[in-house]
Amino acid sequence: MAAAAAVSLRIGDAFAPPFFMPPERISLDQADARLDRGRATFVLVIPSGFQRRILAGRSATLQLNVDATRMNQAFTGSGYIRDIALGEVATFVQGVRTAPAAPVALALRARFNPALTLSWFGGLMEVINCITMLSVILAGAALIRGREHGTVEHLLAMPVAPLEIMLAKLWAMGAVVLLPLNMLSGANTPRERIPYVLRERMLLAPTTHFVELSQAILLRGAGIGAVWPQLLALLAIGGALFGLALVRFGMAMRRG
Amino acid sequence: MPALLVAAFLFSLCSTGIGLLASSFTRSQIGALFFTMIGTMLPAIQCAGLINPVTALQGAGRAIGEAYPASHMLTIARGVFGKALGFADLVPDFLALLAAVPVILRLAIAVLARLAR
Numbered sequence: 001m002a003a004a005a006a007v008s009l010r011i012g013d014a015f016a017p018p019f020f021m022p023p024e025r026i027s028l029d030q031a032d033a034r035l036d037r038g039r040a041t042f043v044l045v046i047p048s049g050f051q052r053r054i055l056a057g058r059s060a061t062l063q064l065n066v067d068a069t070r071m072n073q074a075f076t077g078s079g080y081i082r083d084i085a086l087g088e089v090a091t092f093v094q095g096v097r098t099a100p101a102a103p104v105a106l107a108l109r110a111r112f113n114p115a116l117t118l119s120w121f122g123g124l125m126e127v128i129n130c131i132t133m134l135s136v137i138l139a140g141a142a143l144i145r146g147r148e149h150g151t152v153e154h155l156l157a158m159p160v161a162p163l164e165i166m167l168a169k170l171w172a173m174g175a176v177v178l179l180p181l182n183m184l185s186g187a188n189t190p191r192e193r194i195p196y197v198l199r200e201r202m203l204l205a206p207t208t209h210f211v212e213l214s215q216a217i218l219l220r221g222a223g224i225g226a227v228w229p230q231l232l233a234l235l236a237i238g239g240a241l242f243g244l245a246l247v248r249f250g251m252a253m254r255r256g
Numbered sequence: 257m258p259a260l261l262v263a264a265f266l267f268s269l270c271s272t273g274i275g276l277l278a279s280s281f282t283r284s285q286i287g288a289l290f291f292t293m294i295g296t297m298l299p300a301i302q303c304a305g306l307i308n309p310v311t312a313l314q315g316a317g318r319a320i321g322e323a324y325p326a327s328h329m330l331t332i333a334r335g336v337f338g339k340a341l342g343f344a345d346l347v348p349d350f351l352a353l354l355a356a357v358p359v360i361l362r363l364a365i366a367v368l369a370r371l372a373r
Binding site: 021033035036037038039040041068069070072073144 | 338
């Protein structure tokens with residue numbers, strides 16, 4: 001490994017946390033092993049004589065090796081590295097950093113999450129997903145426990161066929177909880193991307209409102225003034241479901 | 257291909273070991289189920305290199321990622337499938353998997369023995 005030329009040092013210094021780990025200077029024969037073992041995702045090869053060539057005004061080539069099995073990093077990172085490395089080379093050659101004047105400027109403003117921190121959104125939605133999943137699993141576990149404690153026999157003594165009990169569980173878990181509540185409530189994908197009829201229908205599901213109001217409160221700092229419609233909807237849905245369950249339960253009691 | 261088979265075998269020894277460890281200090285099957293689900297999926301997804309490379313992590317996450325068997329299995333699986341590597345290229349990961357098996361089993365046995373007393 002020869003002593004690094006000024007332009008190589010300059011390119012190396014341009015990569016810094018938090019977007020890149022501090023780059024390591026390695027020789028070419030170390031590159032393959034690092035890429036193979038997943039210790040490095042990118043290897044930028046600066047050929048010897050690179051600085052001499054560009055200073056002489058001749059064309060030169062940098063080689064960027066990417067571990068494309070790390071798909072996310074490979075795609076976004078290679079674009080960044082290309083821009084950063086070429087930008088540093090251009091600055092080195094011209095001696096000053098010149099931003100090419102574009103005919104149109106795009107002013108990007110990320111509302112409510114200015115730094116585009118993934119964890120603000122992702123972490124929160126995971127929590128909500130976990131609550132949903134846990135309630136599903138807990139319901140299932142409760143039924144298994146019913147069998148362990150012998151209460152399923154009571155259920156079987158009632159005028160329902162085993163198939164009806166099974167279908168009821170399947171219906172509740174699969175059709176009611178898992179698919180709509182988890183997939184269509186807006187916790188995984190924005191509600192705007194769900195087909196219109198389905199989207200409107202999902203307003204009947206409590207999770208939709210729960211997701212909306214948690215996002216509003218935790219991400220946008222909304223107060224009661226902004227989320228009262230969701231709270232009202234939750235109250236209405238909860239009350240309606242509770243009432244329905246009460247009526248059905250009362251009917252079953254009177255019949256039995 | 258034999259590399260992947262051997263790795264899968266070693267990794268299933270690790271996984272069953274973690275399962276044993278979980279059931280050695282939980283009282284019910286549900287408890288063990290939850291412990292293994294949260295206790296293994298969280299590090300496997302967040303720290304083992306599934307989403308972000310282990311080398312891009314810091315602190316505790318990095319330490320878990322370096323030690324956790326799933327991250328070595330991931331490197332081997334990616335290496336065999338995506339990079340046509342063999343045993344010789346992945347020796348450190350195989351050694352790590354091999355070392356993890358007795359550690360996990362030993363821990364499970366120790367916990368179980370303490371509970372039995």
